[in-house]
Amino acid sequence: MSLVMIILLLFLNIPVYIFLFRVFFVDNDDYNESIRHTFTPNIISLFRGEYWKDRMNTARLQFFILICGGIVVxxxxxxxxIIDIFR
Structure with a gap:
């Protein structure tokens, strides 16, 4: 029962995820850049001169995932x- 409820909540929250996506990221390119910085080691970003940009993009993506997961939880x-009250 709980697995079905979690799967249902994941699908029902798609509009919320889209809204949060627009809050955290300007467009898809911004999101893709955050993904790229998340998987790029920090030492490489440091040598490219993008260390702080890397840190901010990584934190932004992590907060997005954390908030989306937190909403479902x-x-x-x-x-x-509520189900326990009615039993």
Missing amino acids: LEYLVLHK
Whole structure:
């Protein structure tokens, strides 16, 4: 039951993910740059002169993923409590 609820919440939250995507990233190129910086080692970014840009893009992507996951977890906990009340 809980796995079905989590999968359902993941799909129902797609509009929320899109809204958060627009808040965190200007466009798809900005998102792709954040992905590139996340997988580029910091020492390489340091030699390219992009160290702080790398750190900011990595943090931005991590916060985006953390908030999207946190929303699903909070909704699951609330729904689980509501289901327990009605049992």
